[in-house]
Amino acid sequence: METSADLFKELKSFSEPELQKEILKHGKIIKAKKGDILIREGQYLNFLPIVIKGLLRVYQENEDREILLYYVGPEQTCMMSLSAAYFDYYSTANGIAIKPSEILVLPAHLIAEWQLKYPSWNKFILKTFKSRYDELLSAFGNVAFKPIQIRVKDYFSEYFKNEGSKKIPVSHQTLANDLGTTRVVISRILKQFEKENLVKLHRGYIELLY
Amino acid sequence: METSADLFKELKSFSEPELQKEILKHGKIIKAKKGDILIREGQYLNFLPIVIKGLLRVYQENEDREILLYYVGPEQTCMMSLSAAYFDYYSTANGIAIKPSEILVLPAHLIAEWQLKYPSWNKFILKTFKSRYDELLSAFGNVAFKPIQIRVKDYFSEYFKNEGSKKIPVSHQTLANDLGTTRVVISRILKQFEKENLVKLHRGYIELLY
DNA sequence: AAATATGTGTATCAAATGATACACTACTGA
DNA sequence: TCAGTAGTGTATCATTTGATACACATATTT
Numbered sequence: 184m185e186t187s188a189d190l191f192k193e194l195k196s197f198s199e200p201e202l203q204k205e206i207l208k209h210g211k212i213i214k215a216k217k218g219d220i221l222i223r224e225g226q227y228l229n230f231l232p233i234v235i236k237g238l239l240r241v242y243q244e245n246e247d248r249e250i251l252l253y254y255v256g257p258e259q260t261c262m263m264s265l266s267a268a269y270f271d272y273y274s275t276a277n278g279i280a281i282k283p284s285e286i287l288v289l290p291a292h293l294i295a296e297w298q299l300k301y302p303s304w305n306k307f308i309l310k311t312f313k314s315r316y317d318e319l320l321s322a323f324g325n326v327a328f329k330p331i332q333i334r335v336k337d338y339f340s341e342y343f344k345n346e347g348s349k350k351i352p353v354s355h356q357t358l359a360n361d362l363g364t365t366r367v368v369i370s371r372i373l374k375q376f377e378k379e380n381l382v383k384l385h386r387g388y389i390e391l392l393y
Numbered sequence: 394m395e396t397s398a399d400l401f402k403e404l405k406s407f408s409e410p411e412l413q414k415e416i417l418k419h420g421k422i423i424k425a426k427k428g429d430i431l432i433r434e435g436q437y438l439n440f441l442p443i444v445i446k447g448l449l450r451v452y453q454e455n456e457d458r459e460i461l462l463y464y465v466g467p468e469q470t471c472m473m474s475l476s477a478a479y480f481d482y483y484s485t486a487n488g489i490a491i492k493p494s495e496i497l498v499l500p501a502h503l504i505a506e507w508q509l510k511y512p513s514w515n516k517f518i519l520k521t522f523k524s525r526y527d528e529l530l531s532a533f534g535n536v537a538f539k540p541i542q543i544r545v546k547d548y549f550s551e552y553f554k555n556e557g558s559k560k561i562p563v564s565h566q567t568l569a570n571d572l573g574t575t576r577v578v579i580s581r582i583l584k585q586f587e588k589e590n591l592v593k594l595h596r597g598y599i600e601l602l603y
Numbered sequence: 604a605a606a607t608a609t610g611t612g613t614a615t616c617a618a619a620t621g622a623t624a625c626a627c628t629a630c631t632g633a
Numbered sequence: 634t635c636a637g638t639a640g641t642g643t644a645t646c647a648t649t650t651g652a653t654a655c656a657c658a659t660a661t662t663t
Contacts, residue, residue, distance in 0.1 A: 245534075584643085597630095
């Protein structure tokens with residue numbers, strides 16, 4: 184179990200000691216294994232999850248396909264949960280842990296209360312709204328205007344920017360799920376990229392050659 | 394020019410008398426003609442526009458195409474402006490008046506101030522974030538998963554739901570711009586719909602037969 | 604070692620979408 | 634009235650994307 188010191192080493196955003204006390208008082212830490220589904224579309228949410236460690240993937244799904252909305256990393260929360268919990272509504276997306284994760288869970292009613300009391304909390308809430316919106320907007324523009332090939336390249340660039348590695352540890356299926364298309368389409372494009380010497384393909388990961 | 398009584402007849406959301414006074418003190422009303430471009434992509438925004446009368450269209454554009462993000466009607470504000478003004482940032486979309494409009498313009502720095510002072514203002518801000526996010530999310534899912542034909546039908550349903558009329562006053566080009574495709578594609582689909590007796594086509598408007 | 608699940612390569616076909624070109628009509632403003 | 638602009642119809646062709654099917658390889662589990 185986390186000690187409170189450990190917890191606040193991770194949660195740098197919340198500077199007010201009062202707020203920290205409140206978090207300790209009302210929050211619960213839960214652990215999720217890789218693959219645990221934490222939020223389902225349609226589910227009523229009366230709690231707000233803030234990731235301490237690990238990574239969540241939030242996505243929408245259709246009958247046969249899915250598409251990535253965003254990832255939730257440490258010190259972040261999920262727009263779906265925030266909006267659903269704040270307005271007492273249900274989620275319109277799914278959330279799954281893709282790494283073993285530790286998550287701070289707060290009762291929904293506190294979101295609005297704290298927002299008026301603690302500036303750093305208010306800032307956190309608005310930052311979340313803004314940055315998730317920006318991400319979604321950018322994804323939207325991409326899906327509307329860019330061919331999949333470009334979106335795959337963008338995906339690689341994004342990964343490289345964030346992780347600094349040219350070995351991208353995703354299967355073709357995962358890539359297809361993130362980009363909202365099918366595995367065959369991705370395999371075809373990747374093979375083409377390999378012919379153009381842009382990448383080298385391996386089982387389970389893709390190596391960038393540029 | 395609006396009298397203050399007229400103004401607050403329109404702005405029912407802001408109930409606190411204090412807030413109303415502040416709005417009168419700091420706000421300016423501007424008028425826009427149909428076709429006036431109010432916000433451009435890349436523009437720094439240090440003001441927040443709230444529509445009193447009329448309608449704005451907020452959209453993203455690519456070299457040769459554009460796509461609708463949302464409309465801003467009376468008593469609403471634009472997510473782009475809100476987010477850009479709140480965080481002192483630039484707009485990532487364009488806004489144009491598509492009806493003659495009257496717009497209340499507020500200095501950006503007041504957004505955060507008022508948010509802590511006036512609950513109705515805070516609610517307005519968060520509602521805006523949430524509902525614009527929801528709209529965008531839904532549009533995203535549609536673009537990612539639904540064929541254009543369905544999106545055209547959805548567009549008609551949406552219009553009928555909001556306006557109650559089966560005469561949809563859009564040109565093919567406008568429809569194409571809203572849905573992020575080209576005019577020829579729309580004309581083709583509409584002709585097909587007409588053959589199936591779903592619509593009757595006229596110059597400048599489309600009549601629903603269902 | 605056998606069984607099972609996951610990952611990859613690839614061919615074939617169909618459908619959706621986009622690009623381009625041109626004709627024609629209706630409206631608008633000088 | 635004439636010219637210009639916006640709106641519409643439609644054909645042709647290329648490209649992109651998706652659906653389906655199957656082979657085979659590599660991991661994992663029992």
